Amino acid sequence: MQLPPGFSNPNDPWVCKLKRSIYGLKQASRQWFSKLSSSLLHFGFAKSDPNLFIRQTSNSFMSYPLITDCLKSGLYKWAGDAQSFNKEGPYIELVTSPNNPDGYVRQSVVNKSGGILVHDLAYYWPQYSPIAAAADHDIMLFTVSKSTGHAGMRIGWALVKDEEVAKKMVKYVELNTIGVSKDSQLRAAKVLQVVTDGCKYPTSKEGSLFDFAAHLMEERWKLLRAAVRQSGLFTLPEFPHGSCRFLNISFAPRPAFAWLKCEAPIDDCEAFLRSNNILTRSGIHFGVGPQYVRISMLDRDENYDVFVERLSTIHLRQSMQVDETAE
Numbered sequence: 001m002q003l004p005p006g007f008s009n010p011n012d013p014w015v016c017k018l019k020r021s022i023y024g025l026k027q028a029s030r031q032w033f034s035k036l037s038s039s040l041l042h043f044g045f046a047k048s049d050p051n052l053f054i055r056q057t058s059n060s061f062m063s064y065p066l067i068t069d070c071l072k073s074g075l076y077k078w079a080g081d082a083q084s085f086n087k088e089g090p091y092i093e094l095v096t097s098p099n100n101p102d103g104y105v106r107q108s109v110v111n112k113s114g115g116i117l118v119h120d121l122a123y124y125w126p127q128y129s130p131i132a133a134a135a136d137h138d139i140m141l142f143t144v145s146k147s148t149g150h151a152g153m154r155i156g157w158a159l160v161k162d163e164e165v166a167k168k169m170v171k172y173v174e175l176n177t178i179g180v181s182k183d184s185q186l187r188a189a190k191v192l193q194v195v196t197d198g199c200k201y202p203t204s205k206e207g208s209l210f211d212f213a214a215h216l217m218e219e220r221w222k223l224l225r226a227a228v229r230q231s232g233l234f235t236l237p238e239f240p241h242g243s244c245r246f247l248n249i250s251f252a253p254r255p256a257f258a259w260l261k262c263e264a265p266i267d268d269c270e271a272f273l274r275s276n277n278i279l280t281r282s283g284i285h286f287g288v289g290p291q292y293v294r295i296s297m298l299d300r301d302e303n304y305d306v307f308v309e310r311l312s313t314i315h316l317r318q319s320m321q322v323d324e325t326a327e
């Protein structure tokens, strides 16, 4: 039996057994559309009506261009959004996944050889996103602030496969910071130890820190979606469900930031929300228009509750203002 051209290497003798076919069945077209929609949503498309998918690209974590430009390195400079990168020669691609600001899971998009990929996995934790598989990239960055919520130490870590690269990174951090505070390192190590022990030997019926945090994020996203529905003025991205191999459940992502869009006629979402006593960061800082804002979902309970309450009652305040101007 011969495979069609392009499907395998002629020296490679594998033949695949087809386990299931969706063609020719009564439900084939429905299944096909369901697979297509979940894949498009997975790649960051938004569904604007049942058959229309739109991709609103939002660039990377805003600190990367700022830091790169500030360093003014002779070795590299910021080259813009990876989606539109088409230069020849070596390059570094930063893959922030789940992405800040929009929360979508990302893959590398620059399809060339000679690149170094740095995976920023600050948000690849089960409270935000289903953990599809153990992360296994050459260079992976993490931070305590987003994994356990201990933001005060500002400590992160990297998992790096190549020992020489790892040594260079350690040297760079040492020179750049004159040594990271031992106090912070010890506290971060202790926090991570307690969290990992809590996963291996849970002492409470609530489970590990990740069970607790996943539940909290789920509740917060529920409240936010209800407030957005009530206001009728905004939209939020939709995320497809995925199975989480860490929590052993299937759920839709609940990102650390809400990527909120103000619908027409509001064209400056940040200004509109500020006039309603809600402080956010405009989409213009992330390479998209001012209709978008990024909202932190990780604030303290008291602040989060006030935020949701203000958001859900905006339409009431707006209509009161219209009434007052009409009088």
Ligand SMILES: Cc1ncc(COP(=O)(O)O)c(C=O)c1O
Residues within 6 Å of the ligand: 061, 096, 100, 120, 122, 123, 143, 144, 145, 146, 151, 154, 155, 156
């Ligand atoms: C994508 C991403 N990577 C890295 C960081 C750095 O995190 P920290 O400075 O809290 O360690 C942040 C912080 O917001 C982030 O959003």
